[in-house]
Each structure stands twice: as C-alpha cells, then as structure tokens.
Amino acid sequence: MSVADDLAYGAEKAAVAIAAPKAAVVGRVSLAVHVVLWAAVLAFCLVPLLLVLIISFGHKVEGAGWEWALTLENYKRFFVGANWPAESTSLYLGQLYWSMRYAVSAALLAIVTALPFTYLMTRQSRRAQAVWLVFLLATVSLSEVFSVMGWDIILSNNSGLPMLFAASGLTDWLKETGWFDVLRDWGLANPRNVKFKPSEVATVLTLSYLVWPYAVILLYPALSRLDPSLAEAARTMGAGPWTVARTVILPSVRLPLIGTTLLLFVFLLGAYVAITVFADPSQHTTAVSVYEHVRGSTLNAPFGAAQSVILLVTATAFLLLGQWLTRKAARPS
C-alpha cells in the first residue's frame, strides 16, 4: 500500500467513524461536519493553490505590480527566456535542474544512512527505541533556520572545520600528500585552506541532515515490523551479514524505501534556507528564485507563481512515478 493509499484509507476510516452514529440528528451533525471539513479544505488548500495558478498567467507591469491577464509569457520565460526567439536562456531550467539534483542527492544520502541506523535501532530494547524516537522527533521540531545556522558555524571558513584543519596541521598534511589539489578540483579548497562554503557537498550534507529524522521516522514502522526470524533463517542457510542485508532486508522493505525516498525528495524540492547559505549563486534552485521574484528585488509575482506551478508539477510527476514504481514492485513477479 502506498503512502497516498494509506492516507486515503485513513480518511475513509475517519469518515466512517464520523458517519457511524445512528439517529437522524447525528446524521445532520455528520453532514455539518462534512460541510465544515470540505469548506476548510477549499479555503486553506485549494483556493491558495488556484490563486497561484491564476497569478502565474498574470502580467507584470514594469515598475509597478501586476495585473490579471491570460498570458503564457511567464512560462515562456521559464523554458526559453523572455526574449525568445531573438535570444534564449536556460537559466531557469538550470535552476530546476539544481533543485532536482540537490533533492535527489540529499534524499539518497539520508536514506542510505538512515536505513542501517533505523534497522539497528529496531533491534534495540523497546525502551531504547522510544528514547531514540523521542529524540528524533525533538530534532524535527527545530526550525530549518536554526539547523542551518549550526551547520553554517561548523563549516564556516574562519571559525569552523577549515580553521580546525589549518590549526591541527591537517591542511599541511593534505598539501604534502597531494590530496589538497584533489579537493581544489572538487571545489572544496581555496589556495590557502579547505573550504566548504559555498559548495555542493555542504549543501547536500545540510539538506540531508534536515530530512534525516523524517527518513528514520518513515522507515521505522516497516523495519520494526520486519520479522527478525527472516534474517535468522537466512543466516542458518549460509548467508553472511551482507548477504542477509542484500537478499532479505532490502527486498522486504523496498516499498517503504521507495515511498520514503520520494517524500524526502518532494520535501527537499522546496528547501530554501540551506541553499541560500551553502550553494553557489550559480547553483541556486527554483525555490530560491521563486522567493526572489515574489518577495525580492524584482517583485514579479506572476513569474514567481509560474515557477511555483512548474515545481509543483515536477513534484507531482515524481509522486506519480513513485506510485507506478510501488505498484510495479508490489506486483508478483
């Protein structure tokens, strides 16, 4: 069952629970509850979304705000540039590419590290598991700004790890062994010392840190339900630890694994703070561009809205792809 199915099932159950009571009065009450629920969904979800969609077809008035219109100029600007066909630019497509590249790398990094951690966690005592889960939920409640600030300090060139590298002589050692040049090639060093800001490594690291607790919490139910005797059975048949992981544990949790990766990916498409702090401006993402156009110097709300719609469509496309993959994986081979 996919996450979306799960949610639908939950909603259905909730609806049944609300509708279940018997008398006509209760029936009327449940109708009222339905009306209120749907009104809330409309007011808080659908209307803002529709507004963004409508504004994305609006027209920007130079030196002023924007006016209602039905123009495709914002979409044209995104895909080929405003002055097409005279000249074309792939600036905004490039930003979408970076959005996806960061989101994919960070989601994969988080999953790859969270999976073994969560597996080992589920083999602990109930008490230890509870402590870990509470701790992880607590870190989730930290704001993105706060976490990014922490990483900013750790990775900053003057007071963080690079300073530690220089002071401890690690930088000199790297220069002697030739690794320093390799790091320079990777954009992780300036002529004098290692540097992490700006860099893709720091961006992906921070992004994956942000979603890591979600990865653990999303993988936890599936892994804790995994019957330990499956792994033990494999061991009695000659499977070493790696073979057990590859042939038993991974295939058993492939559905939640796909689902979790997709959720993290979609969540990361909208990341903003970490990108502005750690990514090189030439590698900024669509989310950053949306903010700059809506709130920043240009005040071009229609173009910002168009970019939002494109980001949303991208996310939806990936969720549908995930659904398809999940169904394919669930189907008996």
Place this chain on the structure above:
Amino acid sequence: MCALALKDIRKTYGDARAVDDVSINFPQGELTALLGPSGCGKTTLLRMIAGLEVPTAGTINLGGRDITRLPAHRRKFGMVFQSFALFPHLTVRENVGYALTIAGTPKAEVVARANKLLDLVQLKGFGDRQIGQLSGGQRQRVAIARALAQEPEVFLLDEPMSALDAKLREEMQVELRLLQQRLGITTIVVTHDQREAMTMADRIVVMAKGRVEQAGSPQEIYQWPATGFVAGFIGRANFMDGLAENGKIRVGDVALALPKPANFVNGASVQLACRPEAIRLDAAESVNRVQGTITFVRDLGPVRDLHLDTPIGKLVAEQGADQGRNHRLGDTVYLTLPPEALRIYPRVPAELQTGMDAK
C-alpha cells in the same frame, strides 16, 4: 554414533539462567524432541545449536569438531522457524533454492533441486506461487523443503506445528516423522506439546527451568517419569503427598503398598503419582483399595474421566467407555491403585525448591 554433543551448556541473561548446565548427546539419524513448558529454555538451547546465540559456557561438538563459536551461516544447520520465516518477496521455488542461490550454484541446478525438494514435501507444481497464496500447512512444507535444500548435517525445528490447526498438526507430525526416517537425518524438534513429542521422537528430552529433567524413549518417559515434574508434564497424573512408614506410604489415614518396600526412612516426606488410566474401579483386589464418591463425570467419547473424592484426596480415574457399569454422579465406588502403577518421588518442600532454582 553420536552426531551432535552438548556439554555443560549454559546461557545466562543478566542474573537469569535460561539454560543451566545442559549436556545432551544427539545420536546420528535420530529424531530428538526437546520438550518442556514455555520458558524452560528449550528454544534458547535450539538457537545455540543453530549458532544464533552464543552459549555463556560449555561446548557444542559436531562429529568430533568443536563448533561452539562457529557463526550460524558457517554451520548451515537447516532450521524451520515457528513463524516459518519464509521470504515474502520470493516465490516458493526461490525460497526453497535460497541456500543454493546465495552459495552461487548455477541456476538450472538450483531449479532442479528445488523442484525435487518440492516433490519430496508433496508440493509439486507450486514452485511459481507466491508465499501469500499458500495455506499454513503448505507454508510449513515449503519451510521444511527450504531447510533441507543445503543437505544439512542437523535439521532443527522450533515449534514447527504451533501455527497449524489441530487436525493438520497431527497429520503433519506423522508426515514429518516419515520424511525424517526416509532421509535418516539427525533432527531436533522443540515442542511444548507432549503428544507431538510422543508421535515423532525416538528420544525425548524433558526440560524445566533451564535444566534437563529426563531423557529417554517416549515409553520410558511415560512409564517411568524420573521426577514428579515429568510425571505431571507428560500425560496426566494424580499426585498424593505422603509419609514413608515401614516400607509403605501413608496418605491421610491410608497406608499404600508398593511393589517392593520403599527405600525411604520412616517419616520421610514423599510424593506419589498414579496415572488416571491405572486406577481400577470395583476390582477384586483388596490391596490399596479405597472408597470414593464420584463428583464429576467427563465423557470424552472413547474414554470417560471420573473425578472422585477419596480419603487420600481428589483423584481422576480414566475408564474406557465400555468398561464396567455406567457410573453416575454421586455414586460411591471402590477404587484400587495397583502398587506397580505407583511412582514415588522425594517431596521437596516449597521453600527448598525455590532455593534450588536460584542456585
């Protein structure tokens, strides 16, 4: 010949001793049942044999080789788990061929061998099914076939019947026993069901509180239980507390005779056990004869249980349905406890018993 030998095996979790100084020899080609109530350490013992747990002390010897610390995947003892532990992401054939596949056996060979094994457990033609499409009994057969695929030296089964319904369980017990005899493979079955152990085993090892209470053939254990615990756990028994008195045992006001004078000093506290089916009603003998009132009749079809109030305590007597006259509730009857059917055990006072457990 002895295939597998456990010597002084102990397993402790903190202060608790799950398995306490157990030494058992498992003869080649025989089926041994580890029998005991839940929590007696039988599953822990089996897991140590499989290599899934490491003993705190003691050695495990396989054909002269010390394998105490050999990890499970190097032992390759086929094991059937209580939950069967079939891989839901693989088909029946892939499950059965798992051990061979990960060992790098060519695919055609794996398929051929898996098919042969499925044939052996009467699941011909089920190879392409998903595990979810199988019934409980079929799953168990797959689990057995899968455990046998690597031709293990020792075949281990942990409560293999507990997930099956009563009728299927009896059928599978017979079937598993026939399969084991055909293959001649050294087998260890963990069970808490004495009927299951009696049906399948060449030898039964009765365990309680981490220790071996008795090991022997099913009939030995049933006829000559070594301890009061075994007498109570295997089959049913009437227990009576008494005192040794001039070679007889005094229970209440009645002195019960034994086949030969009891080897206890006068006044020693003892426990007598007598199987319900050994008690005879309205028999001619006058030895060990007491009067009793029927307080309850439990008619089970082939046999009837009579619950009796007697001067030596409450007793249960099992009668064949066609045996004697039709006893009714409230009737007064004379019952005889044949001396040769009485088993006598030293009675350990409760406070001493707990002292021994903690040791």
